[in-house]
Amino acid sequence: xxxxxxxxxxxxxxxxxxxxxxxxxxxxxxxxxxxxxxxxxxxxxxxxxxxxxxxxxxxxxxxxxxxxxxxxxxxxxxxxxxxxxxxxxxxxxxxxxxxxxxxxxxxxxxxxxxxxxxxxxxxxxxxxxxxxxxxxxxxxxxxxxxxxxxxxxxxxxxxxxxxxxxxxxxxxxxxxxxxxxxxxxxxxxxxxxxxxxxxxxxxxxxxxxxxxxxxxxxxxxxxxxxxxxxxxxxxxxxxxxxxxxxxxxxxxxxxxxxxxxxxxxxxxxxxxxxxxxxxxxxxxxxxxxxxxxxxxxxxxxxxxxxxxxxxxxxxxxxxxxxxxxxxxxxxxxxxxxxxxxxxxxxxxxxxxxxxxxxx
Amino acid sequence: xxxxxxxxxxxxxxxxxxxxxxxxxxxxxxxxxxxxxxxxxxxxxxxxxxxxxxxxxxxxxxxxxxxxxxxxxxxxxxxxxxxxxxxxxxxxxxxxxxxxxxxxxxxxxxxxxxxxxxxxxxxxxx
Amino acid sequence: xxxxxxxxxxxxxxxxxxxxxxxxxxxxxxxxxxxxxxxxxxxxxxxxxxxxxxxxxxxxxxxxxxxxxxxxxxxxxxxxxxxxxxxxxxxxxxxxxxxxxxxxxxxxxxxxxxxxxxxxxxxxx
Numbered sequence: 001x002x003x004x005x006x007x008x009x010x011x012x013x014x015x016x017x018x019x020x021x022x023x024x025x026x027x028x029x030x031x032x033x034x035x036x037x038x039x040x041x042x043x044x045x046x047x048x049x050x051x052x053x054x055x056x057x058x059x060x061x062x063x064x065x066x067x068x069x070x071x072x073x074x075x076x077x078x079x080x081x082x083x084x085x086x087x088x089x090x091x092x093x094x095x096x097x098x099x100x101x102x103x104x105x106x107x108x109x110x111x112x113x114x115x116x117x118x119x120x121x122x123x124x125x126x127x128x129x130x131x132x133x134x135x136x137x138x139x140x141x142x143x144x145x146x147x148x149x150x151x152x153x154x155x156x157x158x159x160x161x162x163x164x165x166x167x168x169x170x171x172x173x174x175x176x177x178x179x180x181x182x183x184x185x186x187x188x189x190x191x192x193x194x195x196x197x198x199x200x201x202x203x204x205x206x207x208x209x210x211x212x213x214x215x216x217x218x219x220x221x222x223x224x225x226x227x228x229x230x231x232x233x234x235x236x237x238x239x240x241x242x243x244x245x246x247x248x249x250x251x252x253x254x255x256x257x258x259x260x261x262x263x264x265x266x267x268x269x270x271x272x273x274x275x276x277x278x279x280x281x282x283x284x285x286x287x288x289x290x291x292x293x294x295x296x297x298x299x300x301x302x303x304x305x306x307x308x309x310x311x312x313x314x315x316x317x318x319x320x321x322x323x324x325x326x327x328x329x330x331x332x333x334x335x336x337x338x339x340x341x342x343x344x345x346x347x348x349x350x351x352x353x354x355x356x357x358x359x
Numbered sequence: 360x361x362x363x364x365x366x367x368x369x370x371x372x373x374x375x376x377x378x379x380x381x382x383x384x385x386x387x388x389x390x391x392x393x394x395x396x397x398x399x400x401x402x403x404x405x406x407x408x409x410x411x412x413x414x415x416x417x418x419x420x421x422x423x424x425x426x427x428x429x430x431x432x433x434x435x436x437x438x439x440x441x442x443x444x445x446x447x448x449x450x451x452x453x454x455x456x457x458x459x460x461x462x463x464x465x466x467x468x469x470x471x472x473x474x475x476x477x478x479x480x481x482x483x484x485x
Numbered sequence: 486x487x488x489x490x491x492x493x494x495x496x497x498x499x500x501x502x503x504x505x506x507x508x509x510x511x512x513x514x515x516x517x518x519x520x521x522x523x524x525x526x527x528x529x530x531x532x533x534x535x536x537x538x539x540x541x542x543x544x545x546x547x548x549x550x551x552x553x554x555x556x557x558x559x560x561x562x563x564x565x566x567x568x569x570x571x572x573x574x575x576x577x578x579x580x581x582x583x584x585x586x587x588x589x590x591x592x593x594x595x596x597x598x599x600x601x602x603x604x605x606x607x608x609x610x
Binding site: 190 | 368369390392394437438
Binding site for chain 1: 488489491514515516517519520521522523530532537539541559560561563564565584587588589590591596597
């Protein structure tokens with residue numbers, strides 16, 4: 001009868017961007033069971049909604065997370081606009097799509113860098129973050145902030161992008177595409193990376209669907225769910241390609257995210273070509289009365305903002321369910337049966353964004 | 360199959376000059392829209408209190424009787440909400456970040472706005 | 486912009502297991518379990534999705550009603566049910582992984598059920 005020992009993983013670990021605690025139950029070198037424990041970054045955002053007016057809560061919703069901040073703000077605004085039945089002008093919808101796709105690019109490039117660092121490839125880590133600087137420069141030139149954009153508001157957007165800037169941006173996308181192609185060639189074809197990632201952290205398609213895997217974690221196992229296909233914002237007028245892979249291991253999750261970089265640049269080019277002229281916001285009168293579940297596609301998966309108002313300036317409830325909260329049960333399934341040395345790579349392959357999870 | 364892909368990238372990076380900036384010896388790169396810290400033109404502020412009400416971090420405090428406007432720089436999240444809603448447009452966002460400090464203090468600024476006198480009523484002809 | 490149609494049905498606590506079983510056999514996946522405090526009562530929403538078709542069932546209960554767990558049919562519901570217990574104080578019977586209140590460690594127990602959590606002067610600089 002082999003003895004079982006418990007090794008704590010986290011909350012401080014070089015590979016984790018944010019603190020999460022996992023108790024790993026080990027027999028010899030194999031992980032038998034995992035007990036997660038979260039709560040290190042709980043800031044009580046959902047309680048704060050009772051103290052801030054619904055127009056001011058945008059700033060707080062944006063600061064839920066630093067990596068996926070624009071989409072939180074935009075989803076909150078879209079939820080309130082659905083409840084109040086406001087029609088946002090077309091130009092604002094296209095601008096939101098452009099900033100959302102840049103946000104997705106920056107998040108995936110950040111993750112690719114961290115992933116390379118987790119198996120020791122530091123040169124590739126720095127190469128990915130160097131390319132990410134181009135995306136952040138564009139964000140700062142058009143919105144004023146590198147990480148927290150602050151351009152969504154209820155009824156539209158706060159800043160405009162001129163058409164000269166849009167043309168310049170489309171030309172810069174060619175340079176970005178070239179650099180990203182070099183990076184993804186290394187990720188997908190390098191022998192040492194393949195040895196490290198192939199058949200590590202396998203989860204089957206059935207398990208991934210029933211355990212609630214969303215985003216690239218699910219798409220890496222063949223579960224083709226991408227909320228951009230529901231057509232919120234301006235996505236119903238753009239051609240969205242869903243990228244999936246069938247193996248279900250860490251290498252296929254990495255492949256899905258690497259290929260999604262190119263679908264994002266394609267969407268930005270489509271949006272920049274189709275964007276109409278016109279106003280960028282509209283006046284908002286009154287307060288929300290009703291409820292709605294606004295669903296959107298974050299870089300990590302499916303985001304649900306549940307908003308409930310009762311006609312006053314303060315909302316009754318704002319519940320944010322982020323994709324990482326839904327990806328923790330599949331993570332537990334993936335870790336059962338793996339080696340101790342593979343645990344950091346598997347934990348990072350679901351792209352944990354714990355500050356979103358705990359709000 | 361890709362041969363020596365990473366070696367090509369690594370050699371090119373070694374031969375280029377570094378992309379990092381030796382901050383704070385060199386200045387950080389900034390754009391005209393960058394949000395750094397908040398400044399006020401005290402000769403135009405009419406003490407309406409809109410910026411205090413709209414601030415999501417509750418960083419601005421306005422004392423009407425003493426005519427002072429104070430801001431806690433470490434609470435301010437540079438969201439630009441006060442700049443957008445000020446009715447007389449006396450608040451501006453500067454591009455440089457706040458300098459690091461060793462103790463938490465508030466910046467107190469005296470308001471020097473003087474309400475222009477109303478023009479005297481002319482006598483109405485009988 | 487396409488607006489998603491969302492169907493919400495309110496049911497009784499006793500019929501919860503039967504309705505959830507119907508979703509399981511039809512191949513839906515669990516999206517989230519969310520709780521809202523309305524006055525003195527709690528509304529719990531169970532959200533399911535299949536092929537971008539969104540359905541929601543809602544139960545209303547008071548603070549001391551026990552809710553049966555749906556983890557027999559949906560293994561991943563434990564994380565939402567533990568969160569509901571830690572933040573609102575709702576008792577859930579029969580969870581497959583029961584953290585017994587240690588999933589979310591907060592300074593005040595059941596923070597979302599208390600009307601206002603005050604911070605005494607000197608805590609927050």
